[in-house]
Amino acid sequence: MTSPRFRTLTGGRHGVTVRRARRSDEAGLLALYERVSPESRYRRFHGVPGARIVRLEAHRVTHGGDGTQAWLAVAPDGTVIGCVSMVPGRDGAHEIAVLVDDAWTGRGIAGRLVDEALAQAARAGVGTVVAWVQGDNAAAVHLFRSRPGARARFEDGEIKVDIAVVPAPTAARRLAFALQPAG
Numbered sequence: 001m002t003s004p005r006f007r008t009l010t011g012g013r014h015g016v017t018v019r020r021a022r023r024s025d026e027a028g029l030l031a032l033y034e035r036v037s038p039e040s041r042y043r044r045f046h047g048v049p050g051a052r053i054v055r056l057e058a059h060r061v062t063h064g065g066d067g068t069q070a071w072l073a074v075a076p077d078g079t080v081i082g083c084v085s086m087v088p089g090r091d092g093a094h095e096i097a098v099l100v101d102d103a104w105t106g107r108g109i110a111g112r113l114v115d116e117a118l119a120q121a122a123r124a125g126v127g128t129v130v131a132w133v134q135g136d137n138a139a140a141v142h143l144f145r146s147r148p149g150a151r152a153r154f155e156d157g158e159i160k161v162d163i164a165v166v167p168a169p170t171a172a173r174r175l176a177f178a179l180q181p182a183g
């Protein structure tokens with residue numbers, strides 16, 4: 001059965017689970033960062049990161065450093081094959097970054113991860129989620145631009161996609177709505 005904190009995907013992503021990152025996932029996430037192609041790592045880190053930067057990022061993402069929240073895609077054998085992270089910025093917007101194992105791309109895993117992060121942003125009342133993408137990264141540009149509320153523009157040599165988040169109704173508001181008399 002599907003639970004909101006632990007979802008198993010179907011179809012081409014058969015058996016892949018999307019769930020919150022935990023501290024104990026640090027080694028698995030680091031292995032993903034180290035395993036992906038140099039191009040994917042470059043696109044995720046917006047440059048060529050040294051081993052120390054990669055280690056620090058795996059720690060920050062799995063330990064919630066700087067208020068980071070993260071979700072992982074996990075293969076049936078437990079291997080971490082994707083990650084989306086969202087970190088609050090100084091202006092109140094949250095910055096999102098996503099990475100999927102090259103061997104698992106093209107199955108909607110990034111879309112699923114990004115939607116999980118956006119749903120959490122909606123629940124938390126975050127107004128805007130921002131993605132920075134290199135201009136020639138067609139898949140990622142499409143991924144973020146196709147989310148509802150997305151607006152893309154060139155800024156500082158990259159494409160900045162602002163995604164306006166529609167707040168999710170609170171439990172109290174949902175209850176009030178449900179109790180309204182019909183008609």
Ligand SMILES: CC(C)(COP(=O)(O)OP(=O)(O)OC[C@H]1O[C@@H](n2cnc3c(N)ncnc32)[C@H](O)[C@@H]1OP(=O)(O)O)[C@@H](O)C(=O)NCCC(=O)NCCS
Binds near residue numbers: 043133139
């Ligand atoms: C970009 C990336 C996250 C996509 O992961 P993925 O799991 O293959 O993505 P999905 O399968 O969910 O597909 C995302 C969308 O991009 C589309 N897409 C895929 N390749 C594309 C391409 N070359 N051009 C245009 N759109 C493309 C897919 O059709 C899909 O759109 P749809 O949902 O409307 O059908 C993955 O390739 C990756 O990790 N790249 C390196 C890191 C990176 O670029 N991160 C983004 C910046 S933080």
